[in-house]
């Protein structure tokens with residue numbers, strides 16, 4: 001596969017990025033792709049390793065090994081190296097219906113599992129994937145995919161995030177009439193209103209929705225299935241229902257001052273910002289001129305920092321409960337697991353450029369939100385590790401000035417407001433309980449974060465594809 005000496009002769013080259021201090025001036029994507037020849041050289045670094053761990057697609061000890069979608073990475077890298085862009089894209093599309101999304105927002109566990117990464121730099125798999133996807137749109141290799149015929153059965157999908165879209169894509173191809181119900185004014189769920197424009201421009205999401213519509217999928221927008229009557233009507237009208245409502249119930253801090261004006265959930269902040277950009281209006285809450293404190297350490301916290309910077313925050317601080325990670329893999333996090341190491345993601349890189357310092361504060365325990373009518377500060381103390389547990393250091397309390405706190409501490413399970421109307425059961429983690437994708441109601445299935453809990457976009461796509469096959473088996477008996 002590829003150029004057998006490629007990994008020795010060429011260094012890894014990722015896409016270029018606009019400098020952090022420049023790109024914070026707007027909300028546009030900031031990737032500057034390599035030219036096609038350079039990209040082919042990068043694909044040639046795929047080394048004919050024999051056992052390609054990059055497409056394993058398994059979890060071990062809570063960490064990914066390789067691509068969850070089992071993308072045929074060595075195969076499309078080889079085709080790309082040989083300048084066969086269309087053939088490479090078709091090979092990619094076999095396993096990944098939306099490479100333009102994963103090429104932008106996937107954390108690329110494939111690269112951590114690449115054999116080249118054992119003692120060197122991985123192949124630039126994610127950037128190769130994005131190049132193939134964008135080139136395919138540009139050259140017209142991506143066209144609406146329709147089934148040979150529709151056989152008369154109808155399926156309703158509730159929720160149009162990555163799992164719902166993947167499920168709709170697959171079931172439509174299998175000959176089902178698919179209607180996707182979305183409570184927002186635009187389809188895409190998390191892709192549309194959860195991930196900021198800098199990472200995924202909204203025209204990219206709507207380009208895919210338009211393609212799905214041309215393929216035969218129907219989108220019903222502004223449809224909140226918020227009553228038993230509405231749920232029962234869907235149950236009557238369709239042969240099967242699939243709940244893909246995500247895991248949007250946010251974790252919170254039940255401490256003094258949590259209801260103060262100025263304490264906000266991260267996802268509300270992000271979606272309000274995206275909506276304001278689309279409407280060319282002011283967001284309901286802005287970080288402009290404010291001291292912002294972000295609590296949490298995941299991707300959402302990084303997105304909050306990036307948005308707050310672009311809105312003109314006076315200062316930004318991020319609190320994490322955990323200690324700073326090591327820059328090297330620990331003994332219990334060996335290759336080919338996804339590396340659990342210290343990294344500086346895009347928003348943190350930007351904050352460093354703007355404020356001339358790393359805005360992360362480690363091992364912080366948030367104890368109280370302070371203020372009268374509105375937030376004025378946050379009382380926090382330091383933590384230390386003792387016998388594997390976080391222990392508060394007595395006397396370390398300090399007041400941090402803050403006008404806006406963004407809670408980005410993950411999600412506690414599926415939002416029940418819609419699912420309860422269908423009478424399905426939930427598991428102990430607040431997710432929709434399923435057996436092989438089927439809920440406690442025989443006509444209702446579920447996939448994505450609503451079923452598994454908070455996960456990655458790439459896992460949601462995988463779950464949507466698998467659920468589609470399960471529903472097909474149920475309805476067709478095949």
Ligand code: SF4
Nearest residue numbers: 067102106108110126
């Ligand atoms: S979807 Fe993610 S894990 Fe899979 S090949 Fe693309 S970047 Fe890698």
